[in-house]
Amino acid sequence: MTPNEIVSIRKALGLKQADFARLFDAHVMTISKWERGVAVPTPYQAALMGQFRQKAAAAEEQARTEVKNLLITAGVLAALMWLLSQSKK
Secondary structure, three states, X not given: OOHHHHHHHHHHOOOXXXXXXXXXXXXXXXXXXXXXXXXXXXXXXXXXXXXXXXXXXXXXXXXXXXXXXXXXHHHHHHHHHHHHHHHOO
């Protein structure tokens, strides 16, 4: 796992380094070292990060779907409002 991937996972979860460190029972400096490429996580820690990445990606996809559905609904409502206003003329 690259340092950029670690940073990306942490940010996708919306966590500060200290909060991310608690997930691994690690010191905040350990997270900093991972993110700078000075140290690497253990295979177990890397596997956990992979799971966190999948969870974050699923949450992001769900949020995209919800926004898309809201926009579609708003468009349908706007079209209905316009049609109703035209029928009164």
